[in-house]
Amino acid sequence: MHETPLTALVLSGGGARAAYQVGVLRALTRMRREALGPAARMRNPFGIICGTSAGAVNAAALACHADRFEAAVEVVAKVWQNFSAEQVYRADSLGVMRSGAQWLTMLSLGWMIARWRRARPRSLLDNAPLAVLLQRLVPLERLPQMLRQRHLHALAVTASSYTSGEHYTFYDAAEPIAPWLRSQRVAWPGRLTQAHLLASSAIPFVFPATQLQAQGQAGWFGDGSMRQTAPLSSAVHLGAQRLFVIGAGRMAEPPGHVVAGNGYPSLAQIAGHAMASIFLDALAVDIERMRRINRTLALLPESALADTPLRPLEVLVISPSQRLDDIAGRHLGALPAPVRGLLRGVGVSGKGAQARGGALASYLLFEAPYTRELMALGEADAQARRDEVLRFFAWDTMARARRRQHVATPDICLP
Secondary structure (H helix, E strand, O other): OEOOOOEEEEEOOOHHHHHHHHHHHHHHHHHHHHHHOHHHHOOEOOOEEEEEOHHHHHHHHHHOOHHHHHHHHHHHHHHHHOOOHHHOOOOOHHHHHHHHHHHHHHHHHOHHHHHHOOOOOOOOOOOHHHHHHHHHHOOHHHHHHHHHOOOOOEEEEEEEEOOOOOEEEEEEEOOOOOOOEEOOEEEEEOOOOHHHHHHHOOOOOOOOOEEEEEOOEEEEEEEOOOOOOOOOHHHHHOOOOEEEEEOOOOOOOOOOOOOOOOOOOOHHHHHHHHHHHHHHHHHHHHHHHHHHHHHHHHHOOHHHHOOOOOOOOEEEEEOOOOOHHHHHHOOHHHOOHHHHHHHHOOOOEOOHHHOEOHHHHHHHOOOHHHHHHHHHHHHHHHHHOHHHHHHHHOHHHHHHHHHHHHHHOOOOOOO
């Protein structure tokens, strides 16, 4: 069974940046075990799990093993600890030439050459290896059992339709939940598949779109972070009473942060800025919107509260304390040589403090040196907020009650 009150885990998108989420979750499970004892290993703290992009992959992997949540976190952590780009996209010379090289050729020489050569590369990189990884990491055939046995209330993943221009939330739940419809946002219940995860994690231009069925029609879908104006809404609509959110980028730069100008921005710099707008900005805005609503509701008398469907929601957000762009800059050399060559063509170069294009690379660096550093940062950031985490889940109160019970029932010594 999952813990109560009904708590949602919200995992945002960000490609390789999602390694940070796993570090936070490892620290979380350790805190819970220390507070509640070994029996807490099996219980799922999150009745609702929502994920977007690479966060959708993490979310689905955890949901499919909700009956042994702590073990599930360790399985996902092992994958991220030993990651290589070849597990997500083709990083060999031939694979890069077939996708990225032809794609860049079309950008530089035009579509006429592409038509003449009958070349139709759909993206910068070929993510066929990711489909193989998903089959092993995310056994979605277990999800109905997890829902039926009440280890989980609902799982939701998001994707964006290139066909209709709408943002979709695909969800499966233990009990029927009426789909919701908002401006440019559609919810669609049903059985989730690996295709939904491929669509949700299809970073625009970088990975190809995936075809899905929605509302009785087939359409092409890409990364769920696109057009996601309200990242927290799916968790709220599914019935969450509190939200635990793990971001994939800093919610705000420190005061006085200044970026030195280095001439006209490269394509990689522009792409990195666009990625930040897609993956990071909407979450920060939605969190601020929720906090503003909470403050407003706190000022209303009880009679007014009874007349509004809005309700205050407790939310705890953990996001990186360091710039992941800078961390990526230290690990550019870990990328396979063909991928480094491809990215060099759009302006990713250098290393360390001299790195250029680290923002774009931070989404594609599925390499162990980088992902391990992000996981370590996630663990450290969560541990630094240990008291907040324990209060949020009420594990501190439960731990005190457990200690009092232990004192009240001392061991009986037989003669």
